[in-house]
Amino acid sequence: MEMDMLDEPPHLFLCPISMELMDDPVTVSTGVTYDRRSIERWLFEYGSATCPATMQPLANLDLTPNHTLKRVIDSWLDRGGSSSSSPSTSPSTSSLSSPAHDLAACTPLSRMLEAEQLRAALAGLEETPFKVTALKTIRARIAGDVAMQCEFVSSCGVQVVGRVMAQALAECGGDFSAFTVCEEAAAVLAALPLADPESVGLVLAPECARPIATLLQRGGAEARLHAMDILVKVSSNAEAGATTSTDHWTAGGVDVGDVLKSLLELLSDEGGPTTRLSSRALDVLLDVAERAPRGPAKAAEVGAVHVLVELLADAADGRPRDAERILLLLKRLCKCPEGRLAFAEHGLAVPAVAKTVMRVSELATQLAVKVLWLVSVAAPSEKVLEDMVLTGAVAKLLGLLHVETLPATKQRTVRMVRINGGFWRQYPCFPTDLRDYLRLLD
Numbered sequence: 001m002e003m004d005m006l007d008e009p010p011h012l013f014l015c016p017i018s019m020e021l022m023d024d025p026v027t028v029s030t031g032v033t034y035d036r037r038s039i040e041r042w043l044f045e046y047g048s049a050t051c052p053a054t055m056q057p058l059a060n061l062d063l064t065p066n067h068t069l070k071r072v073i074d075s076w077l078d079r080g081g082s083s084s085s086s087p088s089t090s091p092s093t094s095s096l097s098s099p100a101h102d103l104a105a106c107t108p109l110s111r112m113l114e115a116e117q118l119r120a121a122l123a124g125l126e127e128t129p130f131k132v133t134a135l136k137t138i139r140a141r142i143a144g145d146v147a148m149q150c151e152f153v154s155s156c157g158v159q160v161v162g163r164v165m166a167q168a169l170a171e172c173g174g175d176f177s178a179f180t181v182c183e184e185a186a187a188v189l190a191a192l193p194l195a196d197p198e199s200v201g202l203v204l205a206p207e208c209a210r211p212i213a214t215l216l217q218r219g220g221a222e223a224r225l226h227a228m229d230i231l232v233k234v235s236s237n238a239e240a241g242a243t244t245s246t247d248h249w250t251a252g253g254v255d256v257g258d259v260l261k262s263l264l265e266l267l268s269d270e271g272g273p274t275t276r277l278s279s280r281a282l283d284v285l286l287d288v289a290e291r292a293p294r295g296p297a298k299a300a301e302v303g304a305v306h307v308l309v310e311l312l313a314d315a316a317d318g319r320p321r322d323a324e325r326i327l328l329l330l331k332r333l334c335k336c337p338e339g340r341l342a343f344a345e346h347g348l349a350v351p352a353v354a355k356t357v358m359r360v361s362e363l364a365t366q367l368a369v370k371v372l373w374l375v376s377v378a379a380p381s382e383k384v385l386e387d388m389v390l391t392g393a394v395a396k397l398l399g400l401l402h403v404e405t406l407p408a409t410k411q412r413t414v415r416m417v418r419i420n421g422g423f424w425r426q427y428p429c430f431p432t433d434l435r436d437y438l439r440l441l442d
Helices: 036-045 067-085 091-096 099-105 107-125 131-142 146-154 157-171 176-190 197-203 206-218 221-240 256-270 276-291 295-301 304-315 320-333 337-345 349-355 362-378 382-390 393-400 407-425 432-441
Strands: 025-027 033-035
Touching: 025 036, 025 067, 033 036, 067 107, 107 131, 107 146, 107 157, 131 146, 131 157, 131 176, 146 157, 157 176, 157 197, 157 206, 176 206, 176 221, 197 206, 197 221, 206 221, 206 256, 221 256, 221 276, 256 276, 256 295, 256 304, 276 295, 276 320, 295 304, 295 320, 295 337, 304 320, 304 337, 304 349, 320 337, 320 362, 337 362, 337 382, 349 362, 349 382, 349 393, 362 382, 362 393, 362 407, 382 393, 382 407, 393 407
Parallel strands: none
Antiparallel strands: 025 033
8 A cells, every 4th residue: 555645755855866765865075965876876887076966076975874864764654654554544643644744743853853954054064156055044944943043053153154254255356146155144143142152252253253344334235234133242242251351343353443433334324224224223333332342432433423413413303213312322422531522523413412302202302411411511511511502502401491301301401500500691692581590590
């Protein structure tokens, strides 16, 4: 009696040459598994020294028995034989003998097979000419699968993919396909949690870190998103490892300033966080400015304050979420001397921040007051104080005292006015009624 389940065995059980169920599966140096009889005929009768599936030259003619696959095939055959040997098998029992059910029933063996296939794919990744296809297959295997992600890391997957990225970057030049390999490799790394110090350290190695930084500058939209995902994971998870005391991107051969500059250029080119890509760039800027050693200072040094001030004026008109994030980043930058100096030197900085007070949202008002506090009280600059009175920022602050707002915001505003009131009253352009109001606050 012919067994229905043997009519359509799982594709993984078929020899790539004969397309028949493998009796003695063996693996060649490229990581592809064949039936021994078929591959021996290919190698020794036909005298070919390439892998039939990939046409890649074989490093050697060794045939390694694939015991795991052999056990899975035997288990599948045993289940099929017992289910078909009884003529009284019910329809429900027959349905349980389907290939899909049998694979689910032998889950441990199936997982072993998947893990072995992942290891084989990694073993042949650096030599195969079809790297993009291989990387996509690896990415599909580890995406959302914690066990496969652990297997990937323990099988030196990060190192292998890093070397592939470095090789592809070195070969790029005008070769679009080589750059595509680099982009697909970054997609594989972005699929990992990168939550352990070892993985973080491996990603920060030069062969990984430099291509990631390059993708941030020259990659396509999707590749840049992947690069930024990796940046955020590394930035957040590096705090738990040994890299906390140093600039971890510099340790990997990449200056964090270059990374910040690339993010700022992306924001400028897009006209602000108006797309998924530019919005993500602003999120990464926020993260790096908070976590990276000297992050705020380096961001200020590469022109972050100038870019953010220019974008804030537009964001204040109809994009409250963007305005809030820009103000939050400005607040972080103005906590360092470099940031406050850059803020003071920009002629539109004070009016751009003051514009958001009582106009965008309660959070934006709170953040704007904190920014003005940092530049006028925490480390006052005469130019900033002058700009605040000449551009109407002081009038805005006094107006804030007459509306309902958070107590902390109002308290900070009162202190700001009291501390700097004497300086502001000396200007002839300062309104008389406001001058009288300042006296009441003294």
